[in-house]
Amino acid sequence: MAPTLVLTDFLLLIISTLLLVLLVKSLRNSKSKGKYPPSAPALPIIGHIHLLKSGLPTSFATLARKYGPLMQIRLGATKFVVVSDAKSAQEILRTFDTDFASKFQPGPTNYHIYEDSSFANAPYGAYWKFMKKLFMTKLLTGSQLQRFTNIGEQETIKLIKSLLNRSKAGEPCDLTAELTEVTHSTIYKMAMGRRYSNNPSQAAEIRKIITVTLKYAAKFHLAEVFGPLQKFDLFGKGKRLNLTLKGYDQLIEQIMKDYQDNDLKYNCENDDEKDVMDILLETYKDADAEVKLTRDQIKNFFMELFMAGVDTTAAVIRWAMEELINHPNIFKILREEIDSIVGNNRLIKESDVPKLPYLQAVAKEILRLHPPSPFLRRLSNKDSKINGFDIQKGTRVFINVYMLMRDPNCYKEPEKFMPERFLGNCTEMKGRDFHYLPFGRGRRGCPGASLAKSLLHATIGALVQCFDWKVKDGEKADTEATGTGYSGAFASPLPCYPITRFDPFQE
């Protein structure tokens, strides 16, 4: 009798557990039954990776034309919602900005040595808010911003002098490398250059590390980032990335120690003369600071500052020069504008820019056609409804800025380089500013936008004012290629000859 009872009890227990599991599942399903964005048919394991043929921005644009402005994409095991229209972008970046103010990590995290210390990928929380406030009140604002702009101008003068020498010798230059050098030196001096401006080898060392880090990070194939190969590091790129980051850690730790050890010797009373390292170490020491910074957060912050500011800015200037070389009529209009305002006895300055609307329009148009960050990334902090679709908490969102800025319903002949569209009343842009997002928008918008714009204007202006340009091995520069992966920043060489037309330093 007793064993039969035990068996019946056991069976009852199993059946009731199964029923309970089914009940919970069906409750969950009924809760998650909503109107979700459509999706292309996906393959097992890889999801939609096989549909991504060319660069990510153009592949997503092709799919969006078929599946709509809000669609779901699965890359390996990771799901995303891709946004491709201005209305949805506006809802995410303005109406529900706080609900979407976190970001997801773009690449593989397993090899990063500063896990959880990121600012640029931080969740919308105490650390990010604290650093953003620091950015807006101390790092990139007012007189500090002016000082950094002046550093940029000094670096542009160096570039022009070096190009004048090349021109004299009849030598070609790799414009990409020259421009990256200018933007890197500018950001380096603003970040930690107060004491190290005379130590070019340290700047070069950091540049080398950032270049290698970007190279390894960019070389991960989509399948390795999102797919089933994620854990295996089959080609050893993860290991190499990790080693490079360890090298960076040693270098930056040394710099931080040096700043701290020589605190009194280099004491800098005047706030305006402090560089970013001074300000961060002061905050690090401050026992009353709202958030206690860690050394890893400071180290990672510098790495992200270089990554966010250097190649992006250099890539935009490079695209500008390519488009201008390919459009001699636009080059001529721009040069005539500069000559008429600046005259013919000095180099263009940042303070001339407000009087140069065509130069500003050229920069705007380049950022529209060739955004170095073609996607904005967001992570939803709670359930919401966007453009009639349900978006669950924890959804990873890509906003395809590249596609928005080429929308034929907003821009006439969107594939064409036409700076005029940004002149005068600018009818194309009225009330449609969510079609123009090269620096993102909302809480997570680019904090370096003002600095970046002044570097763009001063450098493009000087290159047009001082030189005629001839592309080595061919008549035209190749503007067709777009960046692949997440970033549109384009680092391939641009070999060309500068031909001196005006030397502002001639005695």
Ligand code: HEM
């Ligand atoms: C032409 C040059 C640049 C372009 C086109 C650009 C564009 C962008 C974009 C699109 C974002 C993401 C915005 C969003 O998600 O809404 C971003 C973020 C960021 N940018 Fe820039 N950027 C440029 C230069 C700079 C410079 C010079 C700096 C610093 C000196 C900088 C620092 C940052 C940082 C720290 C973030 C992360 C902000 C956050 O997550 O809260 N950028 N940038």
